[in-house]
Amino acid sequence: MSDDIVIEVNHLWKRYGLPLYHWLRRVRNRAAMKGVGDDNGDGVIPSSNAIWALKDISFSVRRGETIGVIGYNGAGKSTLLKVLAGVTPPTRGQVMVAGRVFPMIELNAGVHPELTGRENVFLLGAIMGLSRRDMEAKLPEIEDFTELGEWFNRPIRTYSSGMLVRLGFSVAVNVDADILLVDEVLAVGDITFQRKCFDKFERMRNGGKTLIFVSHSIRQVERLCDRTIVLDRGNQVAFGKTIDSVSHYYQSANLKILHQRFSEGQEIRVLQGRMEDATVDIVDVRFLDAAGQEALTFRTGGPLTIEVTYRSKELVRSAIVGFGIETIDSFYISGFTSEGAGFEMNLDGEGKFRCTIPSLPLLSGIYTIRMRIRHPNGSIIGGGYGLAAFNVQVPNDIRLSSDYGVILMEPEWEAPTAS
Amino acid sequence: MELSTEGKRILSQGTYVHPVDNGAEVRRLVDLIRALVMREWKGRYRRSILGPGWAIIQPLFYMVIFTFLRGTLKIPSDGVPYIIFTYSALVPWTFFSNATTKCGPSVLSNRGLVKKMSIAREVFPLAAVFTTLIDFFIASLILVGMMIWFRVPVNWSLLWFFPLLLLTALLALGVGLGIAAVGTYKQDITFGLPFLMQFWLLATPIMYPLSQVPERWRFLYGLNPMVGIIEGFRNILVKGTPPDLHLLLITTVVVVVVWAISWPFFHHMSQYFADVM
Numbered sequence: 001m002s003d004d005i006v007i008e009v010n011h012l013w014k015r016y017g018l019p020l021y022h023w024l025r026r027v028r029n030r031a032a033m034k035g036v037g038d039d040n041g042d043g044v045i046p047s048s049n050a051i052w053a054l055k056d057i058s059f060s061v062r063r064g065e066t067i068g069v070i071g072y073n074g075a076g077k078s079t080l081l082k083v084l085a086g087v088t089p090p091t092r093g094q095v096m097v098a099g100r101v102f103p104m105i106e107l108n109a110g111v112h113p114e115l116t117g118r119e120n121v122f123l124l125g126a127i128m129g130l131s132r133r134d135m136e137a138k139l140p141e142i143e144d145f146t147e148l149g150e151w152f153n154r155p156i157r158t159y160s161s162g163m164l165v166r167l168g169f170s171v172a173v174n175v176d177a178d179i180l181l182v183d184e185v186l187a188v189g190d191i192t193f194q195r196k197c198f199d200k201f202e203r204m205r206n207g208g209k210t211l212i213f214v215s216h217s218i219r220q221v222e223r224l225c226d227r228t229i230v231l232d233r234g235n236q237v238a239f240g241k242t243i244d245s246v247s248h249y250y251q252s253a254n255l256k257i258l259h260q261r262f263s264e265g266q267e268i269r270v271l272q273g274r275m276e277d278a279t280v281d282i283v284d285v286r287f288l289d290a291a292g293q294e295a296l297t298f299r300t301g302g303p304l305t306i307e308v309t310y311r312s313k314e315l316v317r318s319a320i321v322g323f324g325i326e327t328i329d330s331f332y333i334s335g336f337t338s339e340g341a342g343f344e345m346n347l348d349g350e351g352k353f354r355c356t357i358p359s360l361p362l363l364s365g366i367y368t369i370r371m372r373i374r375h376p377n378g379s380i381i382g383g384g385y386g387l388a389a390f391n392v393q394v395p396n397d398i399r400l401s402s403d404y405g406v407i408l409m410e411p412e413w414e415a416p417t418a419s
Numbered sequence: 420m421e422l423s424t425e426g427k428r429i430l431s432q433g434t435y436v437h438p439v440d441n442g443a444e445v446r447r448l449v450d451l452i453r454a455l456v457m458r459e460w461k462g463r464y465r466r467s468i469l470g471p472g473w474a475i476i477q478p479l480f481y482m483v484i485f486t487f488l489r490g491t492l493k494i495p496s497d498g499v500p501y502i503i504f505t506y507s508a509l510v511p512w513t514f515f516s517n518a519t520t521k522c523g524p525s526v527l528s529n530r531g532l533v534k535k536m537s538i539a540r541e542v543f544p545l546a547a548v549f550t551t552l553i554d555f556f557i558a559s560l561i562l563v564g565m566m567i568w569f570r571v572p573v574n575w576s577l578l579w580f581f582p583l584l585l586l587t588a589l590l591a592l593g594v595g596l597g598i599a600a601v602g603t604y605k606q607d608i609t610f611g612l613p614f615l616m617q618f619w620l621l622a623t624p625i626m627y628p629l630s631q632v633p634e635r636w637r638f639l640y641g642l643n644p645m646v647g648i649i650e651g652f653r654n655i656l657v658k659g660t661p662p663d664l665h666l667l668l669i670t671t672v673v674v675v676v677v678w679a680i681s682w683p684f685f686h687h688m689s690q691y692f693a694d695v696m
Contacts, residue, residue: 012433013433014433016694017691017694017695018604018688018691018694019691082534082693083435085535085536085537086435086437086537087533087534087535087536087537087693088690088691088693088694089433089435089690089691090433090434090435091433092433093433093434094433094434094435094436095433095434095435095436096435096436096437097435097436097437098437098438101437101537103535103536103537105534105535112458112462112531114461114462114465114466115458115461115462119457119458119461122454123454123455123458126447126450126451126453126454126455127451127454127532127536127538128447129443129444129446129447129450130450131446131450132450155465
């Protein structure tokens with residue numbers, strides 16, 4: 001392990017539970033003549049059995065890097081952190097960790113409900129290996145960071161979950177660990193505290209600390225992480241620059257979303273949030289590319305056509321159709337309506353209409369469509385949310401800064417001039 | 420590391436390497452145990468009225484029961500007042516019994532830490548024993564009062580107090596490690612332990628003197644490691660004589676054997692504690 005590498009993971013396999021139990025199972029299976037190929041006994045790699053929480057994970061992390069870990073629920077993200085923290089042993093393979101580790105795992109579990117926030121802080125400090133004197137020196141800073149005020153001296157059983165996270169987080173970032181393992185802690189805590197945590201993370205990163213960051217918020221990962229690991233049911237499906245890993249994840253998520261959409265069979269397309277029993281029923285929403293072919297992936301700056309198939313119970317004259325575009329985590333980006341389109345939107349019987357965005361200003365990611373059809377008298381007569389999803393990729397000729405976002409801006413630069 | 424996907428065999432066991440500075444690690448453990456003991460102590464009595472008074476109530480309660488029983492059963496007490504005869508044995512016994520019993524759930528009740536931190540899991544039973552030690556010292560205050568009241572002869576044999584206490588703590592921790600190792604997985608042993616302790620109490624010369632045990636059972640009886648300890652405490656605290664070294668030797672051997680089994684066992688099992696929580 002070179003000086004610069006602080007974490008090295010080589011062919012890590014992890015299965016929970018006592019080895020004895022698995023061994024007994026293998027013996028029993030063998031006795032029952034169930035064959036050897038598909039068992040999960042020691043020394044044998046199972047073909048596809050889901051009993052392994054992690055399968056053959058390998059990566060290394062340099063000092064000062066921030067690594068993201070993303071994946072669906074149950075992908076093994078937390079297990080990976082626990083193995084790195086040394087809380088649970090690897091079943092196979094090697095894990096090497098250099099430096100002081102502070103795992104921010106289950107921070108909201110607290111430590112002892114009857115003790116006050118202050119006493120819990122001392123306990124956490126002791127666990128981290130800080131002497132009482134060190135702890136007393138750091139206490140004002142920690143107390144300040146928690147922003148708990150008088151709550152700091154109350155038993156933590158009276159705390160809200162956000163307060164518990166504040167407490168744990170404040171200790172974690174103030175104890176000078178070399179490696180921080182962050183497990184989904186920013187999900188709790190209010191917006192000002194999240195902001196503060198991010199600032200602290202950035203400062204720690206600049207200070208040469210190593211961060212492993214598990215999150216479901218791709219936006220947070222994109223913002224913070226240099227490189228990102230994508231896990232899927234224990235497999236390491238991608239590890240590389242955050243941009244690449246995230247787009248890999250988006251792609252698989254896209255497939256998954258589409259898969260869910262088609263799960264009821266091709267004939268009846270399930271439009272997730274479709275308004276029930278509406279005057280104007282949405283039969284289908286499709287995306288078309290420049291050639292008019294159905295597509296799922298579009299390029300930033302290129303055209304996107306939305307085609308809606310509807311079935312109206314009655315003739316609706318001068319209907320107003322509104323579209324909204326949202327990110328996969330339901331962040332509303334923008335919307336537009338057919339008002340002032342220059343023609344009458346008359347809906348009757350079954351039909352189709354299209355709307356084209358000539359130059360898509362969105363960056364990489366999955367976006368979903370919401371829609372609302374209004375009667376000229378103002379009542380809503382159709383629509384829905386999460387109707388369909390499309391994927392956007394940034395073409396290589398668009399130069400972006402390393403921090404990704406949502407919206408494309410096309411700046412014009414001026415050369416420096418001497419004054 | 421040899422890995423061939425074709426043969427589907429992985430040869431090496433999993434390893435986790437995390438070099439730490441040993442001196443700092445020891446200091447960390449000491450600080451941690453102190454913090455755990457403080458926390459346990461403060462947390463335990465924070466929501467009670469009698470608080471640390473409970474440390475005294477338990478041995479006193481047994482003392483009262485035994486005194487009543489003695490009235491009907493005519494139990495001799497080696498010529499010393501029965502109250503101090505039995506209380507001097509009940510205080511170390513209560514320490515041993517509570518320390519051992521508290522080891523059982525000590526890991527489970529710290530699951531918040533176990534799941535979060537990589538620390539030697541031994542600290543939890545150890546902290547349980549230390550916490551009970553505080554109770555022991557509180558209960559000893561009454562004992563000191565009795566010793567003054569009954570004018571117990573005080574001499575150099577009292578110096579045996581701390582070696583005896585150490586031996587008791589080691590025995591409690593040794594047994595406790597084994598119980599914690601199993602009890603963390605299956606709690607039956609934690610539930611069953613109080614019964615076992617009742618039985619053990621009766622198999623130890625606490626309410627009756629060792630001299631009452633029939634001669635032919637004496638050797639088997641002496642294999643109970645608590646016999647040497649309890650007799651030792653009673654000798655130095657009540658009779659002013661040094662402990663029976665022969666009995667203490669048996670106790671020491673038993674302690675060594677218990678540790679030789681329970682510690683490696685605990686250590687092995689403790690790796691997987693976090694997996695079952």
